[in-house]
Amino acid sequence: MTMPLPSLPPATPPVTQPAPAIAMRGLAKRFADKVAVNGISLDVPAGSFYGLVGPNGAGKTTALSMVTGLLRPDAGQVWVHGADVWADPRAAKAMMGVLADGVRLFDRLTGRQLVTYAGLLRGMDRDTVAARAGDLLHVLGLEESAGKLVVDYSAGMAKKIALATALIHAPRVLVLDEPFEAVDPVSAASIRGILADYVAHGGTVVVSSHVMDLVQRMCSHVAVIAGGNLLAAGTVDAVRAGGSLEDRFVELVGGGSATGGLSWLHTS
Amino acid sequence: MVAHLLRLKAILLRNGFRRSPWQLVGVAAAGLYGLFLVALLFMGLFYLGGTDPGFAAAVLVPAVSAAVLGWALLPVLATGVDLTLDPARFTTFTVRPWELVAGLLLSGFIGVPGLVTLFLFAGQALAWRQVPAAAAVAVPCGVLAAVLCLALARLTTTAASALTASRRFRDAAAVLLIVPLLGLGPVLTVVVAGFEDALGWLPRAAAVLGWTPLGSFAAVPADVAAGSWGTAAVRLALSLAYLAAVVGLWKRTLERALETPREGPRGGRTASGLGAFARFPATPWGAVAARCLAYWRRDPRYAVAILAVPLVPAMMWVVAVQAGSTALMLWTGPIVAVLLAFSISADVSYDSTAFALHATSGIRGVHDRLGRVAACAVFALPAVLAAAVLPPVLLGEARLLPGVAGLSLGALASGFGVASVASARFTYAVPPPGESPFKNPPGAGMRMVVVQLATMWVMGLLLLPPLALLVAHLVTGNAAFGWAGLVAGPALGAVLLVAGVRLGGRWFDARVPELMQATVLNR
Known part of the structure; x- marks a missing residue:
């Protein structure tokens, strides 16, 4: 059973109680002749651990870019705890921690400098930044590499330092695009621990991922996106409807029937 | 095949x-x-x-x-x-x-x-x-x-x-x-x-x-x-x-x-402490300045601009000797000033997609602009002063010092103003971080040339008043023109700098997502 999609009239600030951490209404983006996001409306309840899943090219990154203020939508609106991202970006951005996918880091800084930079950019005072940067580097296992230039980091380490830059200002909402990509299992486990703790204490997390299993275990809610459309959204239990999330996902998105067709690949 | x-x-x-x-x-x-x-x-x-x-x-x-x-x-x-x-x-x-x-x-x-x-x-x-x-x-x-x-x-x-x-x-x-x-x-x-x-x-x-x-x-x-x-x-x-x-x-x-496919060598220098971040004020603009300064030191694309500072006087000297007139050396200060100010006019393009950190942090455009100017000014100011003061003194033309110094400082300040506006609006494809400073993306040339030439022209136009005063001094021999230039150059430059940072900041605020997408496209 899929939860019915929220069908509030567009352009009205959400009135549901309590106010959702993120509310999207009719969010749409077109690149040249390709519709990347086709009018998505979605509420992310405060205190939820929200998974955003979809095949490659589904529009996950595009949608998240419009939520985080990196990409101006063609139509639609986004609110973060009531602040309109596109009318009052500074208020909305102050509440969000963002891990964008596929962007560079200021990698000629050392790890500690990069995290400090992110804190100071947000207008935090020096002592708080120093203390939190130390904590983050410690928890993420980057203490030894804190003095190395980020350009010399491995992909997984770079992902972790980028996560630290998203956490430093203690945001109310975390938007993480593919946070577990290239991260080793041990680090992934510690990141999951950090995020679970964050949610348990009132924070809201939105993650995009390809890994259904991870989303099913980790998230409280999930939204399935394909071809720029929202196919299903709700609690993980409601969306998977008794089956595994992976099966439900394949069923929703379609495809996946063409297994076992490559007989020439059988070497024996 | x-x-x-x-x-x-x-x-x-x-x-x-x-x-x-x-x-x-x-x-x-x-x-x-x-x-x-x-x-x-x-x-x-x-x-x-x-x-x-x-x-x-x-x-x-x-x-x-x-x-x-x-x-x-x-x-x-x-x-x-x-x-x-x-x-x-x-x-x-x-x-x-x-x-x-x-x-x-x-x-x-x-x-x-x-x-x-x-x-x-x-x-x-x-x-x-x-x-x-x-x-x-x-x-x-x-x-x-x-x-x-x-x-x-x-x-x-x-x-x-x-x-x-x-x-x-x-x-x-x-x-x-x-x-x-x-x-x-x-x-x-x-x-x-x-x-x-x-x-x-x-x-x-x-x-x-x-x-x-x-x-x-x-x-x-x-x-x-x-x-x-x-x-x-x-x-x-x-x-x-x-x-x-x-x-x-x-x-x-x-x-x-x-x-044996090449593999990126790992390791490299480590640095403890925060470097420039500890020395600049703990504000958003101070952070931007500290970060830019780290880049000026560590990114070869910026280092090329710094290297131009000693090379300009060297080349001017060669040209001056051939022309048989050392008077050309007097222009070293203004030229170094324009070059250094110009070097931050593509700053957002140089950030590449790392600019996402600025975009998601909601930093004010004015602070972003100001930080970039401050970082460059840290070394540009002494360099321009030296380039403006030394040639007249060494050539025994100390009487021209006020006019030359005024023009040079004005050029630096107003150049910063122009660059602050340019980099908030006109991005173009530059060599990506970590690549050779000379490796331009194929076909990037046209837009780059148009933007750079326009920026240079605007900088030059805004310099006309102090330039006119210096020329008037040279032609009439009346030292009052020189002293007027010493006042007018920095004063006009300061006004243009403030105006440039403000306007650039406003454009930046309005266009953060567009700037971000431009860096994605140029990647």
Whole structure:
């Protein structure tokens, strides 16, 4: 059973109680002749651990870019705890921690400098930044590499330092695009621990991922996106409807029937 | 396979156009320029055809040698004219080496420089049209010489790639290589000055170069024209041997590169502490300044701009000595000021997609602008002061000091203002972080040139008042103009700086997502 999609009239600030951490209404983006996001409306309840899943090219990154203020939508609106991202970006951005996918880091800084930079950019005072940067580097296992230039980091380490830059200002909402990509299992486990703790204490997390299993275990809610459309959204239990999330996902998105067709690949 | 690689190169080129129409404009402009060059040089070749064959050889052999040398060296300096078909990308495919060699080699002809070289070299036949046999020989020799150019370029870049794989080496080399490049201008003027004697030494140079790999192909038709068929045969055999050696060597280095794919060396320097972050105020603009300063120190793309500071006076001195007037040195201060201020006009483009951190943090545009200016000012201010004060004092023209200093400081401040506006609005494709400062994305040229020229022009226009005062001082000899310049320059500069940072900040605030997407597109 899929939860019915929220069908509030567009352009009205959400009135549901309590106010959702993120509310999207009719969010749409077109690149040249390709519709990347086709009018998505979605509420992310405060205190939820929200998974955003979809095949490659589904529009996950595009949608998240419009939520985080990196990409101006063609139509639609986004609110973060009531602040309109596109009318009052500074208020909305102050509440969000963002891990964008596929962007560079200021990698000629050392790890500690990069995290400090992110804190100071947000207008935090020096002592708080120093203390939190130390904590983050410690928890993420980057203490030894804190003095190395980020350009010399491995992909997984770079992902972790980028996560630290998203956490430093203690945001109310975390938007993480593919946070577990290239991260080793041990680090992934510690990141999951950090995020679970964050949610348990009132924070809201939105993650995009390809890994259904991870989303099913980790998230409280999930939204399935394909071809720029929202196919299903709700609690993980409601969306998977008794089956595994992976099966439900394949069923929703379609495809996946063409297994076992490559007989020439059988070497024996 | 060879056809496959050629098609791949053509497709990559075409798809580049789809990504950005500016790239198409850039390639079209390069193509037009190439056509113009070809037409001009063809006329030259035609003219040579009407002269004495000995003279034609004396011109053609050194000219071809210079072109071949350029092909061998320039790609290394620029870390690869063209890495769209980087051999390292074929590591995982089992392509037979000879096919890869031939494919990569010939793919060099798909592109403006390769085509222009091919046409010009084959066009040498025009210069030998009075001796049909020589003209007939000139065409294949020219084509082979063009192939030699491409092979040499591949050989030198592949051989150097082992060295350039290390980030530290790349950073250092990129900065050091600008010295000879910038020095090229003065050297050329010296060479041109000695051109009158050229007729004396050119034939001798041609005779020597004709036996080296650089010029041997070009010398074959000359032998034929002179009727010495024996020499021609020997020289042709030698040339073919050279070509085979270069291609063979390249194939070996290529094979080695394919068998042991290069891996980025790890490690590198570590630094404890926060560096500049501890010294600047703990505010958003202070953080931006500290970060930019770290980049000025560690990113070769910025280091190139810093290196220009000592080089400008050096070049001015060479020019001044040749012109016989040291007065030119007085302009060192203003020129250094404009160059340094201009260097932050592409700052957002240089950030590349790392700019996402600024975009998601919601930093105010004014703070972003101010931080970038502050970082540059930290070293630009002392450098400009030195460049403005030293020349008048050392030249015993201390009376001009106020006017020159006023103009220089005004140039720096107003330049910063203009740059703050430009980098908030006009992004263009720049070499990505970690790449050579000289490796511009193909076809990026047009938009870059337009933006840079416009920025420079605006900077120049805004400098007219203090400039006029300095000129008035020079013409009338009335020191009051100089002192007026000392006041007017910095005052006007300060106003323009504040206005520029404000306007740039407002544009920045309004266009953060557009700036972000521009960096994504330029990636």
